[in-house]
Amino acid sequence: MNRLPIGILGSGKGSNCRAILERIRSGHLAAEARVVISDVLDAPILDIAREFSVANAYLPPGQFRTRLEPEVENELVKMLRDAGVYLVILAGFMRVLHAPMLNAFPRRIINIHPSLLPKFPGLAAWKQALAAGEAATGCTVHFVEEQVDHGQIIARREVTILPNDTPETLHARIQIAEHELYPAAIAEFCEKFAALGL
Numbered sequence: 556m557n558r559l560p561i562g563i564l565g566s567g568k569g570s571n572c573r574a575i576l577e578r579i580r581s582g583h584l585a586a587e588a589r590v591v592i593s594d595v596l597d598a599p600i601l602d603i604a605r606e607f608s609v610a611n612a613y614l615p616p617g618q619f620r621t622r623l624e625p626e627v628e629n630e631l632v633k634m635l636r637d638a639g640v641y642l643v644i645l646a647g648f649m650r651v652l653h654a655p656m657l658n659a660f661p662r663r664i665i666n667i668h669p670s671l672l673p674k675f676p677g678l679a680a681w682k683q684a685l686a687a688g689e690a691a692t693g694c695t696v697h698f699v700e701e702q703v704d705h706g707q708i709i710a711r712r713e714v715t716i717l718p719n720d721t722p723e724t725l726h727a728r729i730q731i732a733e734h735e736l737y738p739a740a741i742a743e744f745c746e747k748f749a750a751l752g753l
C-alpha cells in the first residue's frame with residue numbers, strides 16, 4: 556500500500572505528533588513522516604522528531620508574532636515540497652497560515668482544535684467551555700482555511716465535562732481524545748491516498 560507522505564508543523568510539546576509517529580511505527584497508520592518543522596527553536600516537538608528519527612527543522616518565523624513573514628512562508632512551502640509532503644498536519648502550530656501555504660496545499664492542510672467546533676474557536680478553548688457551563692466539549696479535526704478554526708470539519712470527538720473538572724483536568728482528557736481522533740482522521744486520508752495509486 557502506498558504510504559501517505561506527511562509533514563507535521565508544531566510550536567510546542569508535540570504530544571499529538573508523538574501519537575501520530577507512534578501509530579506509524581506500530582504499523583497502524585499507513586503514513587510516512589517526511590519532516591517535522593517548528594517555528595520555535597527549542598520546541599519539544601523537534602526532540603520527538605529526533606527520537607523517531609524523522610527529519611526535522613527549525614524555521615525562524617521572522618518579525619511577526621502570529622504569522623510567518625511572507626518570504627518565510629514561501630520557504631516553508633519549498634521545504635514541504637522538497638520533502639515530498641502530500642498532507643500537512645498542524646499539531647499545535649501557533650501561527651496563522653496565509654496564501655502561500657493555502658494555495659500550495661489546497662485542502663491538504665489539517666488541524667486539530669480542542670473544542671467541538673464551531674463552538675469555542677480561538678485560544679484555551681477548554682477554558683471557554685468550562686466558563687460557559689457546558690456539559691460536554693471535545694476536539695475537532697478540520698481543514699485549514701484563512702479564517703482560524705473555521706475550515707470544514709473532518710471529525711469530532713466528545714469529552715464529558717465532570718462537575719469537579721479544572722482547566723487542567725479537562726484539557727488533559729481532551730488531549731487523550733485528540734491522540735485517538737487525529738491518527739484516526741489521518742488514517743482516512745491514508746486510505747484515499749492509497750486508492751489514488753500515486
Ligand code: GRF
Binds near residue numbers: 567568
Ligand atoms: C492541542 O491541544 C491542539 O488541540 C491545539 O494545540 C495543542 C497541541 O498540543 N491545536 P501538542 O503540542 O500536540 O501536545
